[in-house]
Amino acid sequence: MALIHICVVLALLLSVDTVAAADQPRDEIRFAVAAQFPPFQSRNPQGQLVGLNIDLGNALCVQLNVRCIWVDQVVVENFPALEARQFDAIMGMAPTSKRRRCAGFTDTLYPFTTRLVGRRASGLTPSVKSLKGKRVGVLLGSNREAFARSKWAPRGVIVKSFWLNDDLVRSLVAGEIDATLQGPVEIREALLDTDDGQDFDFLGQPVSAELLGDGVAIAVRKPDTALRNELNLALEQLIHNGEYLRIIQPYRLDVP
Numbered sequence: 001m002a003l004i005h006i007c008v009v010l011a012l013l014l015s016v017d018t019v020a021a022a023d024q025p026r027d028e029i030r031f032a033v034a035a036q037f038p039p040f041q042s043r044n045p046q047g048q049l050v051g052l053n054i055d056l057g058n059a060l061c062v063q064l065n066v067r068c069i070w071v072d073q074v075v076v077e078n079f080p081a082l083e084a085r086q087f088d089a090i091m092g093m094a095p096t097s098k099r100r101r102c103a104g105f106t107d108t109l110y111p112f113t114t115r116l117v118g119r120r121a122s123g124l125t126p127s128v129k130s131l132k133g134k135r136v137g138v139l140l141g142s143n144r145e146a147f148a149r150s151k152w153a154p155r156g157v158i159v160k161s162f163w164l165n166d167d168l169v170r171s172l173v174a175g176e177i178d179a180t181l182q183g184p185v186e187i188r189e190a191l192l193d194t195d196d197g198q199d200f201d202f203l204g205q206p207v208s209a210e211l212l213g214d215g216v217a218i219a220v221r222k223p224d225t226a227l228r229n230e231l232n233l234a235l236e237q238l239i240h241n242g243e244y245l246r247i248i249q250p251y252r253l254d255v256p
Contacts, residue, residue, distance in 0.1 A: 026064070029057075031091040033090075052251050082221060096213045117180050135179075138180065165186060
């Protein structure tokens with residue numbers, strides 16, 4: 001609740017400045033990103049930012065004929081820094097109702113799906129009845145952690161949070177946790193498509209909830225409708241000219 005109050009106050013204080021700046025030509029977009037979530041955003045061995053969100057952000061900047069500046073963050077959900085103009089937008093967030101109180105969001109960049117992953121022989125399903133007393137790993141600060149702690153933990157599911165997905169996957173393989181809530185794209189790369197993942201699979205049906213969201217978008221300051229509209233138009237153009245499909249195809253997203 002305190003975060004929501006902070007968001008509202010900051011938005012009111014900065015809305016006048018945003019309107020005043022709207023008439024100035026834009027020559028750059030500063031995207032915030034937390035570079036520890038491959039294959040969406042991470043750093044390669046050379047220290048360069050790589051991943052789906054990076055590719056999409058760079059393509060949007062090219063379409064808008066502006067310079068892309070990437071601001072690496074410890075956590076992606078840094079709305080106070082967004083309002084303080086440390087950057088212009090946050091790349092790659094699920095626009096839940098709670099987050100919409102703090103920021104505006106573009107159209108959906110791509111779908112956001114959540115699956116329970118564990119050993120095939122476990123017989124587990126993504127339900128409280130099946131998971132009661134079991135240990136479920138989630139990434140710290142993620143929508144999936146918020147969902148699991150809100151909906152499952154009070155009913156007997158043991159939720160364990162991890163800072164890095166590599167650590168979470170190692171714990172799953174070692175049997176230190178029984179399952180994990182993951183997106184299909186990242187868990188395929190981190191586990192299912194590897195030698196260690198031969199005994200693991202998606203368990204049950206996808207998990208749907210408002211707390212999880214169903215798509216990924218770009219967060220902007222609420223008063224900055226000009227930037228939101230520009231990004232939406234650029235995304236539409238990327239879809240029409242085929243560049244969008246070229247970017248997302250290697251990531252095997254469940255895109256209609």
